[in-house]
Structure formats: structure tokens, C-alpha cells
Amino acid sequence: MVTLQHYLVLSAILFTVGVMGVMFRRNLIVILMSLELMLNAVNLTFIAFSRYLGSLEGQIFALFVMVVAAAEVAVGLAIAVAIFRMEGTVDVNEIDLMKW
């Protein structure tokens, strides 16, 4: 019997793995991918609640989260390409123009 808590625990673990990726990786592309992983974990929470509460709003909101995530990935990757053209690397430790 799969309860809501199963899905919530899975979503929490996925979110934590995404946060670890954002914090501990230095490649900007992998950081953006870990951000996508966090958004997917949140989507899973929305859909799980939508199913177990009988409401449709969770699925609608998950669709909008996907829209926002796709837009953000496009802009983030464009920034990564621009940074690579300027600095020659996508290592976030090397991008320190604004460091004081």
C-alpha cells in the first residue's frame, strides 16, 4: 500500500540530492541540472498531493512549474554560453569579476 508519505519522502530525498549538487559541484552546467532536479522533486510533491487530496490544482501548478523551469533553463544556459565565451571556463570558482 503506497501512501502519500512514500511519495513525500522520495521527493524530499530527490530535493536534497539536488541541493547537494548545487552546493558541491563547480561546473555551471551541472549546477543548472541539479536545479532542474530540485524542480522535478517539487513537481512530484505537487502531483502526489493532487492525487491524494483529489484536487486538480496540483497538476495544473506542476505544468506551470515545468513552463517556468524550461524558460529558466534556456536563459541559464545562454548565460553559461556567454560566460564561457568571455572567461573560457564554466567553473564557478573562476568567475570572480564581481568579487570585492
Added chain:
Amino acid sequence: MEALIFYVLSAVTLVSALCVVLLRRPIHNVLFMIMTMIGLAGLFILLQAEFVAMVQLIVYAGAVMVLFLFVIMLLNLERMSFPDDPRAVRWWGGMVLAVGLLVLLFPVFKAFVPHVVGTLTQPGSTVLSNTQVIARELFTTYLLPFELASVLLLAAMIGAVVLARRR
């Protein structure tokens, strides 16, 4: 049965997510991210959200991850080295195994074709699919966020084109 499918899918998703974060080469990260997306789409279908699952496969695994692959290729983060062609025996062995797998799985696929049992439905009481229900909600109650989402996508598209332009 549902618990078994849930545990298998969640194991696949978790292992793939860990591989996304822990592996060194960006190409491996992207491929395991696609695997995570597919696992999550399976979980969405298990939660009876078929439309969202298909949108996840088309948009996330089909478009966003391909965009990641393009950017990785564009930035030359991976040096592409094409391997040699496999030997003939390996090629033919692979073909025979693939055909054998298809033959083995054919009854399983055939069992999933929906059979229309002869039930008479009242004209007027229809069973709405997940897509129809979401479409109805999206175009009536949530019309404003829907239009704003399209404006957001337009803004993101313009921003991405401007940012990635060659000077």
C-alpha cells in the same frame, strides 16, 4: 503490485539522481538526468496524472535535456572520440538478442492493448480523460496564468537569443 512498481521506479529515479550529482563528465550527468526524468514520468503515471507525465517526457526529457546536450557540445566540454566499429560477431549477436527480446516481450505488449468490452454507456455520461479535465481547467479557471506563461516563454526566448549572440 502498485508498491512493487513504486519501489522499482523510485529506486531507478534515486540512483539516477545520485549519478547526476556525483559523476564527473557532463555527458554522463545529462544521460542520467534523462533517466531520472523517465523514472519520474513513470511515477506520475502511477499517480494517475497521465497528461503531466507525457508533458514531462516531451518537454523535459525531449527538449530541456537536448538543450543541455547542445550546450555541452557547443562549449566543447567533451572531446568527441568516435569508437571503432564493433566486430561482426558482436554486431550479429546484438541483432539476434534484440529480436529475441522483442519476441519475448510481444505478449506483454499485446496484453496492454485496451479492449473495448461491450458495455453500453448512457449518452451524456462520459468518462473524461486526464487531458480533458486539465484542458477544461486550464482554459477556464486558470486562463490568466496560462496567458502569462506564454508571455514568460516569449521573454525567455528573447533573453536567451540576446544573451547567447556572438558579438
